[in-house]
Amino acid sequence: MKSVRPASTEEIDEQLRELAEQLTRMDQRLRRLERQVAATTPRGWECTVCERGWVSARGGVLSCNRCSFRRHL
Incomplete structure (x- = not known):
């Protein structure tokens, strides 16, 4: 060995x-x-409401740049 x-x-x-x-x-x-x-x-993800805009989070709020979609986190 x-x-x-x-x-x-x-x-x-x-x-x-x-x-x-x-x-x-x-x-x-x-x-x-x-x-x-x-x-x-893009900075976000595709909106499932209008299917044309992008959803992004700003200050604890999710919002679409095309439609009126808005949710608070």
Whole structure:
């Protein structure tokens, strides 16, 4: 049987640094993608009352930008 040499603390530290850098890059990419999605989607959801407007929440009130739909949260 072959003996397994335990990793040195320097090797472990280097692996941790590489993983931290990779995580930072992935987080930056995720934020970029979230900004792209936010820029191309409306701020709310489609109104089920008029089916033409968008419902959004402002100050505890849900309201449609086309019809008279309004609900308090």
